[in-house]
Amino acid sequence: MSAVDDEEKGPAGLTRRALLGTAGAGLLVGAGAGVAGAVAYDRPDASATTGGGALGTGRVPFRGEHQAGILEPQQAGVRLAAFDLADGTGRDGLRTLLQRWTKAVDRLTAGEPAEEFDNQVALDAGPCSLTVTLGFGAALFDKAGLADRRPAALEPLPAFPGEALDPARGEGDLFLQIGADDALVAAHALRTLQKLAAGTAAPRWQSAGFARTPGATARPMTGRNLMGQIDGTNNPKPGQDGFAAKVFCTPGGDQPAWLAGGSYLVFRRIRMLLDHWEELPVERQERVIGRRKSDGSPLSAPAGSGEGTAVDLSAQGPDGGPAIPSDAHIRVAAPAGNGGAAMLRRGFSYHDGALPDGSPDAGLLFLAFQADPRKGFTPVQRKLSRADGLSRFLRHEASGLYAVPPGVPAGGYLGQQLLEG
Numbered sequence: 376m377s378a379v380d381d382e383e384k385g386p387a388g389l390t391r392r393a394l395l396g397t398a399g400a401g402l403l404v405g406a407g408a409g410v411a412g413a414v415a416y417d418r419p420d421a422s423a424t425t426g427g428g429a430l431g432t433g434r435v436p437f438r439g440e441h442q443a444g445i446l447e448p449q450q451a452g453v454r455l456a457a458f459d460l461a462d463g464t465g466r467d468g469l470r471t472l473l474q475r476w477t478k479a480v481d482r483l484t485a486g487e488p489a490e491e492f493d494n495q496v497a498l499d500a501g502p503c504s505l506t507v508t509l510g511f512g513a514a515l516f517d518k519a520g521l522a523d524r525r526p527a528a529l530e531p532l533p534a535f536p537g538e539a540l541d542p543a544r545g546e547g548d549l550f551l552q553i554g555a556d557d558a559l560v561a562a563h564a565l566r567t568l569q570k571l572a573a574g575t576a577a578p579r580w581q582s583a584g585f586a587r588t589p590g591a592t593a594r595p596m597t598g599r600n601l602m603g604q605i606d607g608t609n610n611p612k613p614g615q616d617g618f619a620a621k622v623f624c625t626p627g628g629d630q631p632a633w634l635a636g637g638s639y640l641v642f643r644r645i646r647m648l649l650d651h652w653e654e655l656p657v658e659r660q661e662r663v664i665g666r667r668k669s670d671g672s673p674l675s676a677p678a679g680s681g682e683g684t685a686v687d688l689s690a691q692g693p694d695g696g697p698a699i700p701s702d703a704h705i706r707v708a709a710p711a712g713n714g715g716a717a718m719l720r721r722g723f724s725y726h727d728g729a730l731p732d733g734s735p736d737a738g739l740l741f742l743a744f745q746a747d748p749r750k751g752f753t754p755v756q757r758k759l760s761r762a763d764g765l766s767r768f769l770r771h772e773a774s775g776l777y778a779v780p781p782g783v784p785a786g787g788y789l790g791q792q793l794l795e796g
Contacts, residue, residue: 430556430589431501437484439782440636441623444508445719445744446613449598450554451588453723454565455642455740457547457775458576460518469519470794472575473509477788479567480507489567497563503556505564509789510550510640510777518548524793527629528639528747529778535760535771544644544773547579552640552742556589580773582644584723584740597671597682601647601724601737602768604664605671608682609705611717622719624746633796636781638744641718641752644725644773647738652768663764665703673705674698702764713758718743718751738769748776 430451435443460469479489486502488495516525551568555561569578587598600606611618624639626632652660661667665674671682675690675698688706690698699706710717721744726737745751760766780790 431486431503433504433556434486434502435484435504435506437481437507437783438785438787441638441782442508442779443484443782444506444552444554445622445638445721445779447504447506447554448589449586449721449723450504450506450561451556451586452554452558452561453584453586453740454551454553454561454581455584455742456551456553456565456569456581457512457545457579458549458551458569458572459579460515460548460576461574464518464575466520466794468575469515469790470788472572473790473794474788475571476507476509476568477783479571480564480789483507483564483567491567491571494563494566496566497557497560500557500560503560505555505560506553507564507568508552508554508640508779510552510779511790511793512546512548512550512775512777514546515548521793524631524633526631526634526639526778528749529776530749532641532748532753532774532776533757535756537760537766538771538774540774541772544580544582545642545775547775549576550640550642550775550777582725582740584725586723600739601649601726602652602660603668604660604666605668605682607720607722608666608671609686609708610720621717621746621751622744630747633792634778634780635792637792638746638779639748639751640775640777640779641741641743641745641748642773642775642777643739643741643771645739645741646736646770646772648768648770649735649737662700662703663768665699665705674703700764702762704759704763704765707759707763708755713755714750716751716755718745718755744779 435447437443464472475491479491482489484502484505484507486500486505488498511529513525513529513531516522516529549572551565553561553564553568555564565581587596597605597607611621613619622638624630624634624637626635655663657668661674665686666672666682667674667678670679672678672680672684673686674692675687676684686699686705686709688697688699688709688711692698706712720742722739722741724738725740726735728736730736743752780792783789783791
């Protein structure tokens with residue numbers, strides 16, 4: 376994502392967190408363009424202190440209008456996990472689980488030990504910007520006796536050309552995104568919630584991802600992905616007209632009332648074919664993306680102009696052809712060419728060793744929040760899979776779509792709007 380240079384006031388309902396200059400709200404690969412920026416809490420600046428523990432003091436409010444982990448700056452690491460409900464759990468069993476999870480997350484995000492199943496792994500750490508974000512998969516609604524409340528937009532994503540999805544590493548009844556600036560804090564939170572779910576929901580899959588640690592650079596900078604690209608320059612940001620309408624649901628049409636203020640999350644595990652990518656000269660890599668690797672500036676602008684420079688898709692190169700090639704990622708993904716479709720991307724890199732052929736099992740844990748995947752991810756990915764030159768270097772290997780309920784009010788619990796609304 377691109378950086379937000381100046382503090383702005385967000386749209387109504389978003390002013391409880393200040394806009395920060397570094398937003399890590401998503402990565403370039405896999406879906407639409409947009410500009411970065413995020414509504415955020417005050418994260419301590421690790422680069423501005425010589426003492427330890429600055430990152431540990433960062434605390435994100437758990438309760439609010441929207442769930443934490445959507446608008447906040449991207450943390451250094453993430454644990455993603457999905458669970459399937461046990462047979463016979465039903466609505467009451469789901470409610471009990473979500474109430475137990477809420478109680479634990481309330482304490483963990485405050486830097487306090489969970490009252491149950493605390494293994495003391497994170498005993499010495501502060502909150503470390505911990506966030507826990509919950510989503511509901513489509514199958515949960517039948518299992519919990521809530522079929523009449525399943526959103527129409529939670530229909531299965533269509534098949535896209537070139538993907539090779541492993542069902543065992545995607546979907547699931549309950550989804551958790553657990554982000555933190557300390558890996559132990561995130562792992563401890565996941566372990567705690569998993570133990571609290573025992574007998575009610577069984578783990579289906581887990582993935583771990585990482586991003587640049589805050590303070591690792593001399594100045595706040597947009598992060599890079601494993602292809603070396605400055606990643607996430609074009610992400611929708613608070614303060615832009617229509618931001619909330621692109622990311623958060625409003626009742627009306629076929630959107631259920633219980634999801635007002637919530638969102639939809641698309642998850643994709645996207646392996647990067649790094650051996651092939653790294654064989655390309657830098658100039659060719661830049662033409663595949665449409666931006667320079669050095670500073671993220673678009674090929675339609677002079678070198679050194681910076682990633683925030685507006686993209687001019689009509690600009691010509693020295694040879695008279697388009698400065699940004701016809702199959703460049705930023706051209707194919709541009710909202711202008713996709714009916715204005717946009718998502719708030721918040722992805723993390725992963726590197727899980729080597730495959731049997733020796734190639735890296737590495738890439739992107741793509742996460743995108745949107746008001747309606749039928750108008751966001753699906754049309755953009757359909758176009759990318761057909762026309763994006765970058766798709767030759769990617770493999771979509773797992774997928775998930777989840778309804779993300781709104782935030783947790785004082786005295787309430789995760790998902791209460793669905794179960795009692």
